[in-house]
Amino acid sequence: MKLFVYHTPELTPNLEVPDCAIAVDVLRATSTIATVLAAGGEAVQVFSDLEKLIQVSEQWHPEKRLRAGERGGGKVPGFELGNSPLDCTSELVDGRRLFISTTNGTRTLQRIQDAKAVLAAALINRASVVRYLVDKQPETVWIVGSGWEGTYSLEDTVCAGAIAYSVCKEMNIPVEKIAGNDEVVGAIALYSYWEDNLLGLLHHASHGQRLLRLNCVEDLKYCSQTDVLDVLPIQHEPGVL
Numbered sequence: 001m002k003l004f005v006y007h008t009p010e011l012t013p014n015l016e017v018p019d020c021a022i023a024v025d026v027l028r029a030t031s032t033i034a035t036v037l038a039a040g041g042e043a044v045q046v047f048s049d050l051e052k053l054i055q056v057s058e059q060w061h062p063e064k065r066l067r068a069g070e071r072g073g074g075k076v077p078g079f080e081l082g083n084s085p086l087d088c089t090s091e092l093v094d095g096r097r098l099f100i101s102t103t104n105g106t107r108t109l110q111r112i113q114d115a116k117a118v119l120a121a122a123l124i125n126r127a128s129v130v131r132y133l134v135d136k137q138p139e140t141v142w143i144v145g146s147g148w149e150g151t152y153s154l155e156d157t158v159c160a161g162a163i164a165y166s167v168c169k170e171m172n173i174p175v176e177k178i179a180g181n182d183e184v185v186g187a188i189a190l191y192s193y194w195e196d197n198l199l200g201l202l203h204h205a206s207h208g209q210r211l212l213r214l215n216c217v218e219d220l221k222y223c224s225q226t227d228v229l230d231v232l233p234i235q236h237e238p239g240v241l
């Protein structure tokens with residue numbers, strides 16, 4: 001297995017398709033997706049475009065769907081949900097499909113949707129993703145951070161590092177054997193430094209600060225936990241996990 005970390009979807013190679021691609025958006029899209037599926041959501045369907053989301057979800061029974069839209073951290077007017085995983089209780093999501101569009105995370109999932117296997121990872125479901133990689137041993141794996149509008153984000157890199165670190169540990173192999181690019185080594189170093197204070201890192205990160213200005217302190221707490229959800233969001237058809 002060779003792991004590659006890309007800090008943003010734009011940095012992924014254009015003409016290659018990996019065996020497995022993992023989208024990461026700790027704050028907050030992939031944390032929300034994992035939460036919805038763990039809470040009994042029927043599926044999550046992702047869109048980069050709000051108009052398209054509305055058009056496709058219209059074909060779904062109103063009682064069987066939920067629409068979530070986020071732009072700039074805030075909820076899109078007219079949608080039932082924004083992008084807070086804390087709103088995704090099992091009472092609300094059980095048996096329903098979530099149609100979601102966010103600024104960066106859903107774009108990442110769309111960018112990698114042609115990979116042979118597509119997963120969504122956050123800190124909260126890291127162990128499930130690692131278990132999948134160790135069991136299936138895909139040859140090439142991309143871990144793709146969502147960043148913020150094309151720029152680097154600390155929280156996605158630390159999660160990429162948490163995944164890579166744990167894969168090395170579970171497989172008992174040194175990082176040099178598994179790292180396909182330098183970013184893997186950098187991500188593991190970041191995780192090793194912040195491992196015991198991930199909440200501190202999220203508070204320090206620029207998007208964490210943006211969310212704090214929007215009073216989302218509880219979201220940061222929730223998203224900073226590791227391995228608390230046993231759920232593997234995996235794509236069944238393009239854009240649907």
Ligand code: 3SL
Pocket residue numbers: 025027028029030070072073074083084102103104105106146211
């Ligand atoms: O950028 C995204 O996809 C979102 O996760 C951003 S937010 O955390 O909902 O503001």
